[in-house]
Amino acid sequence: MIKYIILTLIAGIVAGYIGNITGSTLVINFVSEHLFDAFLILLLFVMGLSFGLDKDAVAKLKKTGVKVLVIPIATALGSILAGLIGGLILGVNTIASMAVSAGYGWYTLTGPLIGELFGPYWGALGFTVNFFRELITIIIMPLAVKLDKHAPVASGGATTMDTTLPIIVRYCGTDMLITSFSSGFILTLTAPFTIIAIASLR
Amino acid sequence: MSNLINLIIPLIAGILLGYFLRNKKRVKLDKVIFWAIIALIFSLGFSIGSNSKLLNSLPTVGLTAIIISVMTILFSVFFVKIAKKVVKIE
Numbered sequence: 001m002i003k004y005i006i007l008t009l010i011a012g013i014v015a016g017y018i019g020n021i022t023g024s025t026l027v028i029n030f031v032s033e034h035l036f037d038a039f040l041i042l043l044l045f046v047m048g049l050s051f052g053l054d055k056d057a058v059a060k061l062k063k064t065g066v067k068v069l070v071i072p073i074a075t076a077l078g079s080i081l082a083g084l085i086g087g088l089i090l091g092v093n094t095i096a097s098m099a100v101s102a103g104y105g106w107y108t109l110t111g112p113l114i115g116e117l118f119g120p121y122w123g124a125l126g127f128t129v130n131f132f133r134e135l136i137t138i139i140i141m142p143l144a145v146k147l148d149k150h151a152p153v154a155s156g157g158a159t160t161m162d163t164t165l166p167i168i169v170r171y172c173g174t175d176m177l178i179t180s181f182s183s184g185f186i187l188t189l190t191a192p193f194t195i196i197a198i199a200s201l202r
Numbered sequence: 203m204s205n206l207i208n209l210i211i212p213l214i215a216g217i218l219l220g221y222f223l224r225n226k227k228r229v230k231l232d233k234v235i236f237w238a239i240i241a242l243i244f245s246l247g248f249s250i251g252s253n254s255k256l257l258n259s260l261p262t263v264g265l266t267a268i269i270i271s272v273m274t275i276l277f278s279v280f281f282v283k284i285a286k287k288v289v290k291i292e
């Protein structure tokens with residue numbers, strides 16, 4: 001599975017790069033936004049369907065209950081601490097590196113927002129740090145799931161409600177659908193507020 | 203925010219339909235899911251490849267970005283592992 005995903009991702013990147021040079025914004029918007037949204041909505045519906053059909057998955061979720069909320073909280077704390085320690089190791093502005101890490105993988109938000117708050121250098125980092133988080137999450141998924149069933153959800157951060165969700169469900173099982181979606185959902189909601197709150201520490 | 207609602211509606215619709223169809227026929231959805239993932243990943247790649255802002259910033263900040271990024275992943279996984287032990291999630 002991961003082989004096909006990585007090959008498709010590379011093919012998509014190459015196609016997107018060529019598409020950008022030949023320069024039809026209409027085509028680019030169509031493929032990267034409308035097509036993306038259409039397949040994501042289809043996937044959410046179909047994955048919801050297989051979750052609803054699966055008695056064991058529903059039972060497992062009921063057993064865990066509201067405890068699933070500790071996963072996004074732990075992910076958020078881990079990410080921000082990683083930003084702090086990473087900033088100290090690299091000898092850069094630790095407030096900015098924490099803010100960048102609080103994007104939880106949501107690069108389309110974090111890039112522009114951090115750029116606004118900390119200037120273009122950190123804006124570029126906001127983009128790339130979170131882009132790599134999504135990319136690495138996808139690539140290491142077969143390994144991460146062996147380490148811990150919830151590791152891909154922790155790794156994926158805010159992306160576990162959309163881009164990485166179907167791959168997580170594929171690797172971790174149908175019962176992870178709600179756990180993954182809710183974690184990504186909560187982190188997506190909190191990312192902008194956390195970034196602005198960290199920036200205000202300056 | 204409307205985007206979040208756009209995602210929740212199909213998810214809940216799917217779950218409810220699955221729940222009511224539970225004792226009916228078994229449906230094979232694996233193939234559909236596989237091809238939809240492939241299409242999704244292709245368009246994700248496409249949006250990365252066509253994002254010149256992202257690609258242009260890679261050479262200058264790439265290494266720093268990879269270091270911070272790997273650390274956020276490691277710390278998140280580690281914290282989730284601890285949290286799971288504390289609240290006893292399987």
